[in-house]
Amino acid sequence: xxxxxxxxxxxxxxxxxxxxxxxxxxxxxxxxxxxxxxxxxxxxxxxxxxxxxxxxxxxxxxxx
Numbered sequence: 757x758x759x760x761x762x763x764x765x766x767x768x769x770x771x772x773x774x775x776x777x778x779x780x781x782x783x784x785x786x787x788x789x790x791x792x793x794x795x796x797x798x799x800x801x802x803x804x805x806x807x808x809x810x811x812x813x814x815x816x817x818x819x820x
Contacts, residue, residue: 761806765799 772795779788814820 768795
């Protein structure tokens with residue numbers, strides 16, 4: 757796993773946490789939950805891309 761990816765995930769987490777707190781404090785709990793879910797989906801998509809790249813590498817190494 758690249759360090760850049762770790763920093764990107766951490767940055768998304770920080771942004772989502774800040775937005776979540778701002779929305780909750782302004783009485784927008786539903787939007788806060790949606791923001792958290794959107795952040796989670798973005799991170800999962802990033803991880804899925806990395807897993808796909810890993811499997812492509814494995815396939816090429818073992819000539820599958």
